Amino acid sequence: MTDEHESALVDEAMKKASVAWVGVADGPSHALWCVPLENALFVVTGPGEQSAPGLAEADEARVTLRGDHGGRIVTWPARVTRVTPGTEEWDTLAPLVGAKRLNARGSTADLVARWAADGCALVRLAPGGEPVHGAELPAGSLAEPPRPSPATRATRKPFRLHRVRGR
Template structure:
């Protein structure tokens, strides 16, 4: 007797596609390094992204052609982790048919580009366009999330939000009641 309920991989695939389409960012972990938030587009069954000089940094992630990555998509309404899935990484050859189709989609989503008309030629010269295609069943999804926290401490930085008040500002005095 056939079931009317889609199998888990079909449900995973639908959730992957919808969450990737609706979110501006995905978190990608390659063969090395920590996961990194990257802007992307969903195009022809995969997450497509561009990185390199003048774009988002991909160095240190270990995203190599033919390699594997893990992609985390967030919930659009709550902002929390919704689904984590394994992906096969393909680096698209500049000026190829698949590259041109992906770049056309990416160009439309690229915000604040200083050289909007020259993006494709700059990307062909100096950047990498990657395609991350879902491969296998989801590692985490609603109903199958780990119990432990995945919170990570902030990376070390010299930035600070707490500084002494400038000497020219008036001092507020406490009122005595």
Template sequence: MDRVTAAATPSAEEFFDPALVEESAKKSGLLWVAADGQGPGRPLWHAWQGGAVVVVGDGGEQPLHGLVGGGTAVVTVRSKDKGGRLVRWPARVVEPAPGSEAWQAAVDELKGKRLNAPDTDTVTDRWARECRVLRLEPAGATTQRPGAMPDTSHAAQPVPTPATTRHPAPAGLPKLLFRRRRP
């Protein structure tokens, strides 16, 4: 094989990565998105439409945590059957204008995935008024995939909270709860 033919032949990763991204995004109910690759990924429900993940958020829907049109993000998709991380890829964030053809195509796909909407018949009108619809378009090769996962732990640190752990139950409480009552 000469150099020209070898350079034009895609590697196995280049060939299978787009299919892995698409199939995993279609089958998974949630994905984790980190705006600009910063901080922990936040879970978002989504749909796959026209070669990209589409999400709706803000307003009365899920928070989009720093995702803005023209920005970037890192998307992590879990395996539907095992629940573990399956693939991670960089994305370009695109915000179609409400009412545009791209916006309508995304909304049509998202509407079918939206469970328990309080206003099923008029949800698209509400999304146009109050929410943002974003497309997360793959923007490069996958950074993690089967056979190319990091060896280090990716356990996230708990989010800081003012909540406290409950104090242990008093020693005498079980006796009070489970004592026999006299007839």
């Protein structure tokens, strides 16, 4: 693939993205809802929003986008920049991202105000290098074991159609 084709692939995949898998440093990737704007993906993370450990402070991340079929389309390195509340950039971009937020309580203006007050991070993920493709992709599964969680699930007793008598 030429650089032009790779750039077009990343651009087209970003335009259709609503979820991106984002990893910081050597950490695991997290599925995050995102909004494509201005040739970048925007993600909100912080209190009351999605968890993306280390993303708000990072300079670089890796982004994986998948297609409708569930398979990976492209993985690319991203330059990470944080949009600061109170700036003109925040006033322009935060309402656009907030309008796309599903299941948000209140109006978009209330949501954006809460993001600023609670210290949430609005992060821009812009392409920052050559996408990973072909021979560079791992041949095996990228499945990871489940992460530790305090959540438990009660074990159900087996279903029996009738009472079994001992002999």
